[in-house]
Amino acid sequence: MELIKGKEIQELTFNEIRQEVGAIREKGIEPCLAVIIVGNDPASRVYVNNKKKACETVGIKSLEYALPEETTTEELLALIEKLNNDSSVNGILCQLPVPKHINKLAVIESISPEKDVDCFHPVNVGKLSLGRAELVPCTPAGVIRMLDVAGVEIEGKRAVVIGRSDIVGKPMGIMLMERNATVTVCHSKTKDLPSITKQADILVCTVGKRNIVTADMVKEGAVVIDVGINRNGEGKLCGDVDFENVAPHCSKITPVPGGVGPMTITMLMKNTVTAAKNQNNIK
Numbered sequence: 001m002e003l004i005k006g007k008e009i010q011e012l013t014f015n016e017i018r019q020e021v022g023a024i025r026e027k028g029i030e031p032c033l034a035v036i037i038v039g040n041d042p043a044s045r046v047y048v049n050n051k052k053k054a055c056e057t058v059g060i061k062s063l064e065y066a067l068p069e070e071t072t073t074e075e076l077l078a079l080i081e082k083l084n085n086d087s088s089v090n091g092i093l094c095q096l097p098v099p100k101h102i103n104k105l106a107v108i109e110s111i112s113p114e115k116d117v118d119c120f121h122p123v124n125v126g127k128l129s130l131g132r133a134e135l136v137p138c139t140p141a142g143v144i145r146m147l148d149v150a151g152v153e154i155e156g157k158r159a160v161v162i163g164r165s166d167i168v169g170k171p172m173g174i175m176l177m178e179r180n181a182t183v184t185v186c187h188s189k190t191k192d193l194p195s196i197t198k199q200a201d202i203l204v205c206t207v208g209k210r211n212i213v214t215a216d217m218v219k220e221g222a223v224v225i226d227v228g229i230n231r232n233g234e235g236k237l238c239g240d241v242d243f244e245n246v247a248p249h250c251s252k253i254t255p256v257p258g259g260v261g262p263m264t265i266t267m268l269m270k271n272t273v274t275a276a277k278n279q280n281n282i283k
């Protein structure tokens with residue numbers, strides 16, 4: 001059994017991105033990501049700080065717009081409109097969740113698809129499903145990157161995704177299909193989950209509930225990717241997979257923490273560089 005370590009793959013990927021950023025800067029363009037945070041959610045604050053730190057690490061300029069809890073949808077849309085029209089801004093991200101009184105869908109759809117580095121806009125979701133994506137959803141793209149760096153062949157393999165969220169599960173299925181895996185997406189209404197997961201050469205779990213994947217559900221030699229972030233009874237970080245009992249049966253597995261976690265921000269940086277290149281007609 002081999003661990004697929006997110007931190008190492010992040011470092012490797014950051015080095016590549018840093019070089020790309022250098023080449024873009026030589027052309028007189030400074031890649032720039034605008035991050036919007038509304039309200040005082042402590043977890044969102046940590047995520048936004050980490051995104052700014054990652055920008056600094058790879059040489060991307062970051063702008064933060066911290067808006068008060070009582071911000072209206074109209075005020076938020078006005079800021080996004082201003083950033084859409086600012087050619088020095090390449091990527092725009094509004095940290096979710098936004099306060100309940102804000103129209104989240106209107107916010108997502110107001111971000112110019114060319115600057116939508118989260119890949120949440122319906123135009124980008126549609127392009128992804130047509131195999132014409134320019135910007136890619138960060139967490140699923142991070143999983144694909146991990147499989148590639150770890151030397152896992154995807155083509156022709158049976159891949160099973162547990163979870164069908166708009167942000168991870170659904171696009172994960174699409175991206176694995178795009179790479180010629182035979183894909184099954186399971187969810188809360190799936191009957192006899194173990195009979196399906198046992199067929200998986202590549203098993204991705206993105207439910208958000210601890211111990212969803214147990215040893216009896218995993219084929220000997222499978223590659224297991226754990227996207228879940230939960231806390232156990234002692235408050236310690238853990239994934240969706242019963243790691244201790246599942247790991248001995250895997251050829252490769254991602255730990256939590258230190259697995260998929262760092263990859264979301266990594267691919268956000270990659271998307272920001274892609275956006276900057278596309279907007280400036282750089283190949």
Ligand code: GUN
Binds near residue numbers: 093094095118138264
């Ligand atoms: N909240 C939790 N994850 C994400 C993410 O990937 N992007 C944004 N914008 N908000 C989030």
